[in-house]
Amino acid sequence: MLAVIRYSVPEAQSQEFLKQGQNIIETLQAQPGFLRGRLARSVDEPNLWALVSEWEGAGYYRRALAAAKMAMYPMMILMLHEPSAFEDVYVSGQEE
Structure with missing residues (x-):
């Protein structure tokens, strides 16, 4: 299952956001069911960021x-409030 949380981050806050995002990923990484995570920034809109993680299932993510x-709380004001959990329906490039 894929989780995507998007944020709108003013340029002046980007360095602090990066540090907080890394902390969140490290916190998530310590949880059961975590597979991988990344923090990404839009190449077209630099104020748009995404915290992306992959999980064994939705229950693990929730x-x-x-x-x-607590790690996510300081960044909640920057979060775009939209659905974040996505179920895989097709995945390419994985070994069977």
Whole structure:
């Protein structure tokens, strides 16, 4: 399952956001079911960032969010409020 949380980050806050994003990924990484994570920035709109993580399932992701709530709290004002959990329906390039 794929989780995508997008943020609108003013340029003046980008360095602090990067540090906080790394902290969130490290917090999520310590949770059961975590597969991988990344923090990405739009090449077309530099104020748009995405915290992307992959999980063994939606239940793992939802429990990890509860565990990471304190790490995520300072960035919540920058978060775009939209659905963040996506179920894989087709994946290319993985070994069977």
